[in-house]
Amino acid sequence: MMNDEMEQFESRLSRLPLRKIPGEWRGEILAAANFCLSPPVTRRSFLSTFNHQLSTLLWPHPKAWAGLAAVWVFIFALNFSMRDSSPRLAAKSAPPSPEVMVELKQQQRMFAELVGSYEAPDADRRKIFPPKPHSERVEILAG
Amino acid sequence: MKMPAGMDIERLYDEHAQPLYAFLLNFTRDEADTRDLLQEIFVKLARTPELLDGIREERAFLIRLAHNAAIDLMRRRGTRDQTRENFAAEMMSPFAPASDPDETVFREKLAAALGELPADQRAVVHLKLWEGLTFEQIASALEIPPNTAASRYRYGLDKLRDRLRPLYEEMKKAE
Numbered sequence: 001m002m003n004d005e006m007e008q009f010e011s012r013l014s015r016l017p018l019r020k021i022p023g024e025w026r027g028e029i030l031a032a033a034n035f036c037l038s039p040p041v042t043r044r045s046f047l048s049t050f051n052h053q054l055s056t057l058l059w060p061h062p063k064a065w066a067g068l069a070a071v072w073v074f075i076f077a078l079n080f081s082m083r084d085s086s087p088r089l090a091a092k093s094a095p096p097s098p099e100v101m102v103e104l105k106q107q108q109r110m111f112a113e114l115v116g117s118y119e120a121p122d123a124d125r126r127k128i129f130p131p132k133p134h135s136e137r138v139e140i141l142a143g
Numbered sequence: 144m145k146m147p148a149g150m151d152i153e154r155l156y157d158e159h160a161q162p163l164y165a166f167l168l169n170f171t172r173d174e175a176d177t178r179d180l181l182q183e184i185f186v187k188l189a190r191t192p193e194l195l196d197g198i199r200e201e202r203a204f205l206i207r208l209a210h211n212a213a214i215d216l217m218r219r220r221g222t223r224d225q226t227r228e229n230f231a232a233e234m235m236s237p238f239a240p241a242s243d244p245d246e247t248v249f250r251e252k253l254a255a256a257l258g259e260l261p262a263d264q265r266a267v268v269h270l271k272l273w274e275g276l277t278f279e280q281i282a283s284a285l286e287i288p289p290n291t292a293a294s295r296y297r298y299g300l301d302k303l304r305d306r307l308r309p310l311y312e313e314m315k316k317a318e
Contacts, residue, residue, distance in 0.1 A: 009304050009311065014272045016250060017239040021164040022174075026156060029182045033152045033189035 152189050159202060160185075162274055163209045165237055169269045170213035172234035172258060180212045203276075203284040210266055210285055217262065234258070237269075245317070249310055256306040263287075264299035271296050 167177045236254035282289040
């Protein structure tokens with residue numbers, strides 16, 4: 001009798017429906033779980049990010065970009081080499097001494113005489129072309 | 144050995160989330176806490192799928208995870224929520240709402256009586272009555288001897304019957 005009563009009670013309780021799990025939880029909980037399944041996001045260093053961006057940018061025509069880069073490298077190299085050499089040369093070459101200057105002028109004169117187009121210095125030029133009226137000066141030049 | 148992303152975890156959810164939800168809700172009596180614990184369990188499974196390696200009874204294993212999570216939560220709640228547990232009737236019932244007023248009262252009283260049971264008895268009563276597990280399965284899930292499971296069930300059911308007897312008798316007469 002007591003057992004029957006207990007069984008009825010148990011049966012009564014076991015038939016009670018339980019509350020249903022809210023449907024929207026499925027998406028939320030699975031999203032949280034799947035987030036843990038996905039591989040961890042690796043932090044890229046600045047260089048690798050830059051490299052990635054650059055390769056994305058250059059990918060369509062890599063040869064053209066490489067050529068352009070080579071041209072720029074050549075220009076920069078040339079620019080640097082010129083900038084380097086000119087002050088060095090200037091520093092190396094000391095101002096010429098008066099003797100050297102005289103010697104240089106003599107050589108210039110000799111060279112001009114040999115060639116035949118020596119232009120005399122201002123003092124000599126005055127002798128060659130004494131002051132004359134303008135009309136005569138023109139004739140000399142024309143002759 | 145990694146679980147294939149998004150496949151097994153979904154199957155596990157579809158097969159086991161509902162009973163785990165009811166089990167956890169019977170402990171926590173709080174929907175937000177139940178959701179947190181359920182999410183904690185599935186995130187744990189996603190992170191360490193090898194937990195299920197060699198497990199023959201998934202349900203029993205998941206109930207063990209849920210039980211441990213619920214016990215941890217109750218410990219965390221501490222003294223403040225010991226009081227809260229004693230007023231379980233005022234909190235969320237694990238039973239679906241009823242349209243009949245007498246049935247509603249019965250379910251409310253039962254929810255309150257369940258809330259007053261010690262946690263170990265409540266777990267066994269829930270798994271036997273509403274999950275239909277055998278004492279062996281309950282023993283496996285809760286890591287207790289089968290005799291202990293049986294005795295906890297008997298004590299728990301006796302308390303429920305004593306608590307609900309007047310109402311239950313009345314309802315029986317009305318039927």
